[in-house]
Amino acid sequence: MSVFCAASSLFLLLSLATIYSVNTQQPPLDSRSASVFLDTVKMKLEIVDGYHPNSTSMVAWANFTDNMQKTGWNYLTVTTNPAFNDTFQAYAAGLLEGFLAADYIYMEWFNSKASFCKSLTPDCQKIKKFLTKNLKWMEAQVKANPNDPYFYQMALILDQLSGLTDGYNKKPRKPSLDIDPFGFLLFQVGADLDSIEAALNTKSSKKRPLGGTHCSALIKLLPGNKDLFVSHDTWDEYSGMLKIIKKYNFGFRMTATSSKFIPGREVSFSSQHGPIFSGDDFYVIGSGLVTMETTIGNENSALWKYVQANGTVLEWMRNLIANRLASSVMEWCDIFSKYNSGTYNNEWMVVDYKHFTPGQDLPKEGLLAVLDQIPGEIVSKDMTWLLLNQTYWPSYNVPYFPKIFADGGFKKQAAEHGSWFSYDKTARANIFRRDHTKVTDMKSMIKLMRYNDFQHDPLSRCDCTPPFTGENAISARSDLNPANGTYPFPTFGFRCHGGTDMKVTSSSMAKTLSMIAVSGPTHDQQPVFQWSKSECDKQYLHLGHPDIFNFDPVEVNWKKP
Structure with a gap:
């Protein structure tokens, strides 16, 4: 995730809220419910306390549970009433999330976003101009294509975002497509901003170290096809x-004139407070799909010309629209590929559990699709055959498809800097190849995904002093690298960066949108991360965080409060 550009207007908006002292480490919230009521006389929406799913006048209801100090996660459920029009539903969903999560939204802003840009510098003006132009283009498409499911869902996403802002301020108004580009939109475009900054040639875009990595992913077929883990x-x-882990249940139609509900009306996902999408990204969807990605970036500067404000849709919104509208893996890829922004370039994996039955043979197609994106180009294919042949699919920030690998500059980078930048010889490729056969059940799957024994594993070695790095593992612990070591790349050295969580679902869990999740840096083979005993304590704000991230896996099963 990129740090976000902060405008003084948003800073003022956040500062005016009734919030506890920023020096406080203990959050003020417990479990709380709220609903949105429609006054049909005044045609006005109001936020009321309590969980009221049985009232015909309620547009939406939600519950927020604060378990941050107990499990490392907060939990949010938001449900809308399909008896109301979709625009009201979307706006009401945003109202409730902004209202219930306001304190944590405030903390999230200061922890990771407020320090980037404190005034409207020339770089920030460039970014604001780009985002404003892109918003105007989207608004024009929404108005010109009222019966197009793609742009209809786009409008609902913007309505939800406007509700998030108003809910945070406790001032319900009405749905709007007129979004402040330096308002809560910045929570959504954080990952896209890296690419936008590079395309605009801002000063901040030149600060990124060589070899920056984000995320590990594994799809594992168990022996005898007993189960499929994602x-x-x-x-x-x-x-x-x-x-935070969220579950949305939105009663949206395909279009305003359609009676058909969207396939992905229910979804659960890991996230942060403020974004209405995952950002990690990991989604378990009611359509039977599970979608996730690892970031590949772009190493070919000539491609940044394809990052344009007009005619493109930023990645965060494209994945939400695809999650809502798609019923199959290749349909998801086709929808996501539309209006490629060339921002937040990832390798996406899409699994369709409708095509998996435990103990039975796999189908020839339809179970797994993989998509690689760079600016100006997307390649996607059904990869069910490969999953069948090798029983696993790994992903670790390197594009799989040779054309993307070459066109995106990755082939050149590997030739210049060595095998760590290659697809099949980088450390995590080697570890997954060696250890995936050890996965026989959920416990062993979690163990592999939390694996980091970098001081002893020969596959974690590097041309470094000492001769290994906490980066070369499935779940990185770069905070354990000696600050006085020597490393070929800055990302191999000491950083307050690493694997910050793990999520996994199975064929049975996906049916109820459930998952198992672990919060915090891995401590299976390594010491527990503790802010107060780490050099990171001096480098980063961490309002609301537990001091010690000594958490076990938790099973997230969705129940009414």
Whole structure:
């Protein structure tokens, strides 16, 4: 995730809220519910306390549970009433999330975003101009294509975002497509900003170290086809460990005139407070799909010309639209590929559990698709055959498809800097290849996804002093690298960065949108991360974080509060 550009207007908006002291480490919230009521006389929406799913006048209801100090996660459920029009539903969903999560949204802002840009510098003006132009283009498409499911869902996403802002301020108004580009939109475009900054040639775009990596992912077919696990590790700066798992149940139609509900009306996902998408990204969807990605970036500067404000849709919104509209793996890829922004370039994996039955032979197609994106180009294919042949699919920030690998500059980078930048010889490729056969059940799957024994594993060795790095593992611990060591790349050295969580689902769990999740840097083979005993404590704000991330896996089963 990129740090975000902060405008003074948003800073003022956040500062005016009634919030506890920024020096406080203990959050003020417990479990709380709220609903949105429609006054049909005044045609006005109001936020009321309590969980009221049985009232016909309620547009939406939500519950927020604060378990940050107990499990390292908060939890949010938001449900909308399909008896109301979709625009009201979307706006009401945003209202409730902004209202219930306001304190954590505030903390998330200061932990990871507020320090980037404190005034409207020339770089920030460039970014604001780009985002404003892109918003105007999207608004024009929404108005010109009222019966197009793609742009209809786009409008609902913007309505939800406007509700998030108003809910945070406790001032319900009305749905709007007029989004402040330096308002809560910045929570959504954080990962896209890296690419936008590079395309605009801002000063901040030149600060990124060689070989920066984000996330590990594994799809594992168990022996005898007993089960299929889908798992993801987020890699991030440790300031980003204020995490939440959300479940949305939105009664949206395909279009305003359609009676057909969207296939992905229910979804659960790991996230942070403020974004309405995952960002990690890891989604378990009611359509039977599970979608996730690892970042590949772009190493060919000539491609940044394809990052344009007009005619493109930023990645965060493209994945939400695809999650809502797709019923199959290749349909998801086709929808996601539209209006490629060339920003937040990832390798996406899409699994369709409708095509998997435990103990039975795999189908020839339809179970797994893989998509690689760079600016100006996307390649996607059904990869069910490969999963069948090798029983696993790994992903570790390197594009699989040779054309993307070459066109995106990765082939050149590997030739110049060595095998760590290659697809099949980088450390995590070697570790997954060696250890995937050890996965026989959920316990062993979690063990592999949390694996980091970098001081002893020969596959974690590098041309470094000492001769290994905490980066060369499935779940990185770069905070354990000696600060006085010598490393060929800055990312191999000491950083307050690593694997910040793990999520996994199975064929049975996916049916109820459930998952198992672990918060915080891995401590299976390594010491527990503790802010107060780490050099990271001096480098990053971590408002609301637990001091010690000594958490066990938790099973997330969705129940009414």
